[in-house]
Amino acid sequence: MAKKLKALAGAVADNQFAATVKESAQQIWLAGLGAFAKAQEEGNKVFDALVKEGESIQAKTRKVADEKIAEVAGKAAGTWDRLETVFEDRVARALGSLGVPTKKDIDKLSKRVADLTAVVAHLTEGAPVAKEVPSATRAAAAKKAPVAKKAPVAKKPAAVKKAA
Numbered sequence: 001m002a003k004k005l006k007a008l009a010g011a012v013a014d015n016q017f018a019a020t021v022k023e024s025a026q027q028i029w030l031a032g033l034g035a036f037a038k039a040q041e042e043g044n045k046v047f048d049a050l051v052k053e054g055e056s057i058q059a060k061t062r063k064v065a066d067e068k069i070a071e072v073a074g075k076a077a078g079t080w081d082r083l084e085t086v087f088e089d090r091v092a093r094a095l096g097s098l099g100v101p102t103k104k105d106i107d108k109l110s111k112r113v114a115d116l117t118a119v120v121a122h123l124t125e126g127a128p129v130a131k132e133v134p135s136a137t138r139a140a141a142a143k144k145a146p147v148a149k150k151a152p153v154a155k156k157p158a159a160v161k162k163a164a
Contacts, residue, residue: 092102101109 096102
């Protein structure tokens with residue numbers, strides 16, 4: 001009988017131990033579920049807070065980047081302007097050394113031709129000299145130099161006429 005009591009006590013102890021383990025496992029499981037729910041709830045809040053902070057940092061970064069881009073673009077534009085000026089100067093020097101007239105030279109010559117045309121018109125037709133003609137040219141025209149007769153045109157020999 002002692003063996004039976006011992007076995008029964010062992011069985012009761014084993015059942016009690018098993019019940020305690022089962023109850024502890026149940027509590028651990030419930031604690032885990034509670035922790036998961038809490039983490040999920042807090043996780044959404046943390047996630048939302050991180051998104052807001054990320055948006056703020058992105059806005060600040062974009063602003064700084066835009067400022068840097070504007071600064072670099074300004075420097076680049078200044079560099080291009082200087083490069084263009086250097087290029088234009090070198091081209092102008094090269095054209096000058098080749099004897100190509102500048103726009104200023106052509107404008108000056110055009111005005112001189114217009115002045116001379118006015119003087120010639122005055123001398124040949126008696127037309128008044130335009131006011132924009134330089135005073136030295138007007139003075140020469142005022143002297144009313146004799147009008148030169150047109151030189152007779154030489155006639156072409158018959159052989160040249162046929163070839164033409």
